[in-house]
Amino acid sequence: xxxxxxxxxxxxxxxxxxxxxxxxxxxxxxxxxxxxxxxxxxxxxxxxxxxxxxxxxxxxxxxxxxxxxxxxxxxxxxxxxxxxxxxxxxxxxxxxxxxxxxxxxxxxxxxxxxxxxxxxxxxxxxxxxxxxxxxxxxxxxxxxxxxxxxxxxxxxxxxxxxxxxxxxxxxxxxxxxxxxxxxxxxxxxxxxxxxxxxxxxxxxxxxxxxxxxxxxxxxxxxxxxxxxxxxxxxxxxxxxxxxxxxxxxxxxxxxxxxxxxxxx
Amino acid sequence: xxxxxxxxxxxxxxxxxxxxxxxxxxxxxxxxxxxxxxxxxxxxxxxxxxxxxxxxxxxxxxxxxxxxxxxxxxxxxxxxxxxxxxxxxxxxxxxxxxxxxxxxxxxxxxxxxxxxxxxxxxxxxxxxxxxxxxxxxxxxxxxxxxxxxxxxxxxxxxxxxxxxxxxxxxxxxxxxxxxxxxxxxxxxxxxxxxxxxxxxxxxxxxxxxxxxxxxxxxxxxxxxxxxxxxxxxxxxxxxxxxxxxxxxxxxxxxxxxxxxxxxxxxxxxxxxxxxxxxxxxxxxxxxxxxxxxxxxxxxxxxxxxxxxxxxxxxxxxxxxxxxxxxxxxxxxxxxxxxxxxxxxxxxxxxxxxxxxxxxxxxxxxxxxxxxxxxxxxxx
Amino acid sequence: xxxxxxxxxxxxxxxxxxxxxxxxxxxxxxxxxxxxxxxxxxxxxxxxxxxxxxxxxxxxxxxxxxxxxxxxxxxxxxxxxxxxxxxxxxxxxxxxxxxxxxxxxxxxxxxxxxxxxxxxxxxxxxxxxxxxxxxxxxxxxxxxxxxxxxxxxxxxxxxxxxxxxxxxxxxxxxxxxxxxxxxxxxxxxxxxxxxxxxxxxxxxxxxxxxxxxxxxxxxxxxxxxxxxxxxxxxxxxxxxxxxxxxxxxxxxxxxxxxxxxxxxxxxxxxxxxxxxxxxxxxxxxxxxxxxxxxxxxxxxxxxxxxxxxxxxxxxxxx
Numbered sequence: 001x002x003x004x005x006x007x008x009x010x011x012x013x014x015x016x017x018x019x020x021x022x023x024x025x026x027x028x029x030x031x032x033x034x035x036x037x038x039x040x041x042x043x044x045x046x047x048x049x050x051x052x053x054x055x056x057x058x059x060x061x062x063x064x065x066x067x068x069x070x071x072x073x074x075x076x077x078x079x080x081x082x083x084x085x086x087x088x089x090x091x092x093x094x095x096x097x098x099x100x101x102x103x104x105x106x107x108x109x110x111x112x113x114x115x116x117x118x119x120x121x122x123x124x125x126x127x128x129x130x131x132x133x134x135x136x137x138x139x140x141x142x143x144x145x146x147x148x149x150x151x152x153x154x155x156x157x158x159x160x161x162x163x164x165x166x167x168x169x170x171x172x173x174x175x176x177x178x179x180x181x182x183x184x185x186x187x188x189x190x191x192x193x194x195x196x197x198x199x200x201x202x203x204x205x206x207x208x209x210x211x212x213x214x215x216x217x218x219x220x221x222x223x224x225x226x227x228x229x230x231x232x233x234x235x236x237x238x239x240x241x242x243x244x245x246x247x248x249x250x251x252x253x254x255x256x257x258x259x260x261x262x263x264x
Numbered sequence: 265x266x267x268x269x270x271x272x273x274x275x276x277x278x279x280x281x282x283x284x285x286x287x288x289x290x291x292x293x294x295x296x297x298x299x300x301x302x303x304x305x306x307x308x309x310x311x312x313x314x315x316x317x318x319x320x321x322x323x324x325x326x327x328x329x330x331x332x333x334x335x336x337x338x339x340x341x342x343x344x345x346x347x348x349x350x351x352x353x354x355x356x357x358x359x360x361x362x363x364x365x366x367x368x369x370x371x372x373x374x375x376x377x378x379x380x381x382x383x384x385x386x387x388x389x390x391x392x393x394x395x396x397x398x399x400x401x402x403x404x405x406x407x408x409x410x411x412x413x414x415x416x417x418x419x420x421x422x423x424x425x426x427x428x429x430x431x432x433x434x435x436x437x438x439x440x441x442x443x444x445x446x447x448x449x450x451x452x453x454x455x456x457x458x459x460x461x462x463x464x465x466x467x468x469x470x471x472x473x474x475x476x477x478x479x480x481x482x483x484x485x486x487x488x489x490x491x492x493x494x495x496x497x498x499x500x501x502x503x504x505x506x507x508x509x510x511x512x513x514x515x516x517x518x519x520x521x522x523x524x525x526x527x528x529x530x531x532x533x534x535x536x537x538x539x540x541x542x543x544x545x546x547x548x549x550x551x552x553x554x555x556x557x558x559x560x561x562x563x564x565x566x567x568x569x570x571x572x573x574x575x576x577x578x579x580x581x582x583x584x585x586x587x588x589x590x591x592x593x594x595x596x597x598x599x600x601x602x603x604x605x606x607x608x609x610x611x612x613x614x615x616x617x618x619x620x621x622x623x624x625x626x627x628x629x630x631x632x633x634x635x636x637x638x639x640x641x642x643x
Numbered sequence: 644x645x646x647x648x649x650x651x652x653x654x655x656x657x658x659x660x661x662x663x664x665x666x667x668x669x670x671x672x673x674x675x676x677x678x679x680x681x682x683x684x685x686x687x688x689x690x691x692x693x694x695x696x697x698x699x700x701x702x703x704x705x706x707x708x709x710x711x712x713x714x715x716x717x718x719x720x721x722x723x724x725x726x727x728x729x730x731x732x733x734x735x736x737x738x739x740x741x742x743x744x745x746x747x748x749x750x751x752x753x754x755x756x757x758x759x760x761x762x763x764x765x766x767x768x769x770x771x772x773x774x775x776x777x778x779x780x781x782x783x784x785x786x787x788x789x790x791x792x793x794x795x796x797x798x799x800x801x802x803x804x805x806x807x808x809x810x811x812x813x814x815x816x817x818x819x820x821x822x823x824x825x826x827x828x829x830x831x832x833x834x835x836x837x838x839x840x841x842x843x844x845x846x847x848x849x850x851x852x853x854x855x856x857x858x859x860x861x862x863x864x865x866x867x868x869x870x871x872x873x874x875x876x877x878x879x880x881x882x883x884x885x886x887x888x889x890x891x892x893x894x895x896x897x898x899x900x901x902x903x904x905x906x907x908x909x910x911x912x913x914x915x916x917x918x919x920x921x922x923x924x925x926x927x928x929x930x931x932x933x934x935x936x937x938x939x940x941x942x943x944x945x946x947x948x949x950x951x952x953x954x955x956x957x958x959x960x961x
Contacts, residue, residue: 013913017782026783073275094748095757118894123778124760129716129748138717138826141745146833148883169830173887174741176654180830181715187826193877193894194887200283203313203326203336206275229757233773234786241919244940246931250953253925253943254960261923261940263847263902264869264958530932 001056001163003046004110006101007075007083008036009068010121023234035071038116040078041191044198045143046114047079048159057081061104063088063097069214076209077201083214084108086222093228094122096219098130103222105135110186112168114161117142117190124230128190138183140170144194146178160195273335276328280336283312284343292344295469296614299461301425302347302469310381314340315351319358323370324378330504330566334511338559341515342522345618346469348512350383353421353470356505357384357430360446363504364489364497373428373448373486385426387417387475388498394418395631397432398441398495402477404433409484411435411447413455413477419625423473424458427451431477432498435491444494448486455480466617502627506579507566509626513586514559516622520590520597520615521551527601544600551593558586577639584632587622594619645676645733645770649701650723650747651684652740653692658684660844661738664800666699668762669736671803676770681730683817685722687712693814700809704729704817711819713829714742718822720749725820727754727793739797747795757789761897763802780893781916800843801899801920835886837873842889845872847902850891850918852876854907854928854947857884861951862906868955874898876914892917906947910935927951 011017012032020027035043043060050056060075062068063086072083086100105113118125132139145160147153162169163185172179173192183189201209219226247253257264269277287308295302309315317333319325328336333355340348354377361373377384393400402415413433423429429449436443449456459474489497525548528539538544561582568575594616598605605612623629649669652659669680682703684693693705706722723746727735735750737743739761751758759774766786767773774796778785789796842848849871851862859873866873874891875884891898893913903921908914910926910933918924919938926939927950936942943950 011779013780016912017779019783026779070271070275073271077275077279093757095751098752120893121779123776123780123893124758125744126748126751126758126760129745130752132716133720133749133752139745139749140827141716142741144887149881150883167828174745175652175888177832177834177886177888179832182828182830184826184828192887194881200312201275201279202311203276203279203317203328205313206272206279207326209275210272229789229791230759231788231790232785233788235778236784236786238777238781238784238919241924241938243937244924244942246936246942246944250943250950250957253941254954254957256941257902257923257925261902263923 001049001053001112002059002108002110003049003056004059004061004105004108004113005039005042005046005075005080006115006127007039007043007060007062007071008116008119008121009033009062009064009071010036010119013037013120019235019237023236025235033067033071035074036116036119038118038120038191038193040075040198041193041195042114042116043075043078043080044196045159045161045191047199048157048196049112049161049163052159053163059084059108059110061086061101063092063100065089072214073209074201076212077205078199079205082212085214085216087216087218088226090226092226093230094124094126095130095229096224096226098127098134099224100219100222100226101127101131102134103224104217105131112163112185113188115188115190117192128188132188135188137187139188139190140168140172140181140183141190142173142192143170143189144173144178144192145171149194149197154197161189269335273332276332277335277339279312280314280339281342283309283314284339288340288343288347292347292469293611293614295344295346299463299468301471302350305347306351307381309340309351315381316354316358316378318355319362319374319378323374325374330507330569331563334507334562334566337508337511338515338518341512342519344469345512345516345622346467348515349467349470350422352508352512353386354384355508356421356501357386357426357428359501359504360386360430360497361448361488363500364446364493369448369488382428383422383426384428384430385420385423386501387420387423387429387431389418391416391418395628397498398444400432400434400444401437402431402433403437404435404445404447404482406435407481410481411484411487413447413449413480413482415477417475417477419462420473420475422471423475424461424471429475430488432494439492441495442492444498445491446488446494446497447482448488449480449482450486453480465620466614467621503576503579504569506583506626507562507569509622510558510562510565510579510582510586513590513619513622514555514562516615516619517551517555517558517586517590517593520594520612520619521548521555523612523615524548524551524597524600538600547596547600551596554589555593558582558589561585577636580627580632580635580639583627584629584636587619588629590619591623646678646730647673647676647680647734647736648723648727648730648732649680649682650735650737650743651682651692651696652738652742653684653686653689656688656691658692658695659738659740660805661740661800662696663699663805664803665736665738665798666696666701666806667803668798669734670806671765672734672736672772675765675772676733678733681726681732682812683723683726685711685719686714697812697814698808699806700812702812703814705814706817706819708819710822714746715825715827715829716746716749717825717827719746720753721820721822722817723747723750724753726817729817733793735793735795737797738800743797747797751795754793754795755791756793756795757791758795759787759789760797762796762798777916780912781919782912799897801897835888839866840870840872842872842874842891842896843898846900847871847904848874848891848898848900848918848921849904849906850874850876850908851879851885851906852908852914853878855879855884857882859885861947865904865906865951865955868958871904874918876908876911905935905939906951908935909933910938
């Protein structure tokens with residue numbers, strides 16, 4: 001079983017993001033980077049499927065600058081077998097990313113593509129679906145599982161996706177509940193938070209990762225025009241919500257809610 | 265000169281940092297309170313390769329350099345130095361075997377520790393021989409193809425959970441340090457008494473016990489090096505392990521500084537965050553400078569060891585300065601927290617207690633100064 | 644003339660309220676582009692959904708067919724594409740619920756369109772419309788331009804008011820296009836049933852976080868007393884304490900009730916992203932330094948297990 005996963009380098013979601021004074025982009029000073037958390041979940045799921053099937057290959061793909069290799073090395077330290085960097089010098093939109101991935105998929109011919117449901121920088125949440133459409137494949141977005149992340153199944157590192165008879169069964173987290181789909185392979189799956197807890201990169205894994213191959217490609221190699229369909233004109237900060245007051249006790253709280261805020 | 269870490273070193277450090285933040289730190293206070301052995305945490309750490317860091321790859325280890333090791337160890341210690349000490353104890357206990365053992369002994373006594381989570385203890389200190397390690401009085405008497413060990417060892421890290429002990433004993437007390445010999449005691453042989461865990465001030469997550477040897481028989485093939493090689497082996501071990509201990513100190517100090525910075529930015533007095541006051545700023549600045557200096561000394565000591573150069577002087581500089589710095593930083597961190605710093609509800613009082621031990625174990629700050637002075641006045 | 648196609652979301656044969664908010668957004672676009680708004684309802688037995696949408700003054704196309712009973716993106720995207728072409732839509736708009744998030748990107752690919760997700764407002768001048776949308780968990784608002792002739796967007800319902808009923812529009816049926824081979828197969832849907840009002844529509848939301856330590860009974864008791872919906876943080880959902888449908892935040896639901904009561908919630912950026920539009924925020928947390936207090940209108944430092952029963956008593960008082 002061959003699985004392809006996307007790994008995007010994003011700003012660490014736990015730090016404060018601020019806009020540059022001119023609104024051209026965010027302030028990058030002192031910013032740390034990480035693999036997109038949803039992509040780590042995708043890689044974890046791919047590794048579990050490979051382990052459960054006893055064989056296979058997990059290939060990670062990143063679209064970005066040379067520095068994105070760091071995030072791919074992290075995925076390889078987790079256990080992914082090799083990496084493909086599609087080197088771009090400018091930011092690409094979801095549509096260009098999907099078209100680049102489609103070309104990589106045509107070369108690699110994986111059985112399954114697992115992507116994060118969204119990257120936590122752009123928050124668009126489109127790439128997986130666009131990719132499925134460009135490939136003419138079936139898709140299952142927001143993959144999760146019935147069991148919680150504290151369950152025994154999760155502790156035993158069981159995959160949430162079930163692959164058999166040329167199909168992948170996916171439990172999707174959607175509005176109103178959980179939906180179960182069977183998608184014929186090859187297919188695109190995007191990950192929700194509740195699919196798994198990604199493993200830590202082990203130290204031996206890190207040592208091995210540096211020897212794993214990373215192939216570099218360019219949009220030109222893949223014959224893709226990456227001119228964005230969605231252009232960012234300007235960034236701004238959302239209106240700040242001001243801290244209110246601390247109330248000393250419940251009585252004061254109720255009084256304020258009744259008479260000042262008038263919400264109860 | 266190059267101060268840049270490699271991409272791989274950054275990845276190793278970050279992996280240890282993530283583990284320390286997400287796995288160690290959340291349970292550090294609990295283990296400090298209960299004094300329980302943090303087996304579960306250590307077991308997770310072992311699976312991730314965070315133990316036996318410097319064991320060569322040919323014996324199943326990671327074969328990390330000392331520089332790599334101190335980068336990793338500082339992170340673990342920033343999570344909880346008690347847990348880090350327990351995790352690092354194998355490195356210390358296996359080092360004499362790696363330094364003085366035969367390939368067959370390394371295979372027999374080192375490899376099993378890389379295959380499965382097992383603990384080993386380094387046993388040098390005695391009730392009557394702390395800083396004066398050469399004055400140890402545990403005896404080893406040859407009896408056919410065995411030695412018979414008698415005596416008491418104190419403050420043995422992981423002694424209560426270990427499956428193997430690296431023991432220093434004298435074959436002839438009259439020969440002074442030239443009689444000291446190194447042995448590997450396997451399992452829990454007859455005559456080996458393991459005391460109750462010590463109820464310590466700090467580093468309470470690490471298991472520390474007293475061991476008694478009452479006619480414990482050790483096969484001759486478990487002797488590391490020749491009779492009388494023990495002192496050289498012990499000193500070489502401590503030279504090499506001092507950077508690790510110094511990294512423990514830097515980790516504890518850094519944790520205290522990070523807490524102090526966060527608190528100073530949040531805590532308001534006289535209508536503003538106390539971080540705005542110079543009195544606080546100067547304390548924070550000194551913390552940062554001194555911790556940075558301690559880290560650089562630690563890295564240089566590790567680098568010297570990696571380069572196969574004599575590291576005695578610099579490793580003593582590092583251990584002494586880092587331990588004293590950690591103590592000072594933690595003391596100031598408690599001060600910045602004020603009354604809250606003295607409360608167990610807040611994290612710095614634990615760091616304050618933990619730091620104290622680093623000035624004591626693996627050669628007290630005073631012994632380090634003696635070593636430094638001796639090096640200065642040599643020849 | 645730039646028409647707008649609004650794709651309705653529905654569940655159990657009823658129109659989702661969020662679609663009426665999206666209709667309002669669609670109207671705003673149409674009023675600037677000089678076009679007309681059309682509705683689209685896809686599913687099986689959805690005639691009433693179409694009628695309800697039409698009652699809000701929209702001409703509605705309905706594709707009512709067993710082959711599109713389940714919202715499979717592969718099939719639905721082809722239906723939406725056909726409808727968009729039939730009404731010459733320049734804009735395809737839907738509320739950013741999980742159905743639309745799943746389906747619309749495929750529609751965009753089929754129409755060669757650029758797409759903006761989670762739009763919260765519009766910029767630009769006249770018919771030149773730009774789209775405002777959150778990035779980095781709402782830490783940043785981006786103003787984006789879609790350069791393609793057709794533009795696809797999902798809009799955040801909380802940022803648009805609900806469209807009011809008007810003169811009923813016509814409902815006409817849309818014949819399904821050739822769906823081709825569909826490689827996705829519906830197996831089952833396990834719906835989470837609740838007596839409480841839906842999270843995204845409730846006037847009051849009571850949410851619990853890690854501070855509940857898995858015991859949501861105080862959260863639920865207070866919610867029921869106030870007739871409120873129950874929400875939760877990612878940590879609480881990840882731990883399996885409550886169903887994932889209750890998650891409020893960057894990747895969960897976005898809510899903007901009149902009153903949001905956060906119990907034992909620290910206030911991670913990802914959670915705040917989903918509730919900072921609330922009119923009044925109350926935070927109850929043991930930790931006086933919890934970041935939630937920086938955005939709360941009323942903060943009370945205390946253990947929720949003590950405070951909530953007191954609060955319940957005080958509320959019954961008068």
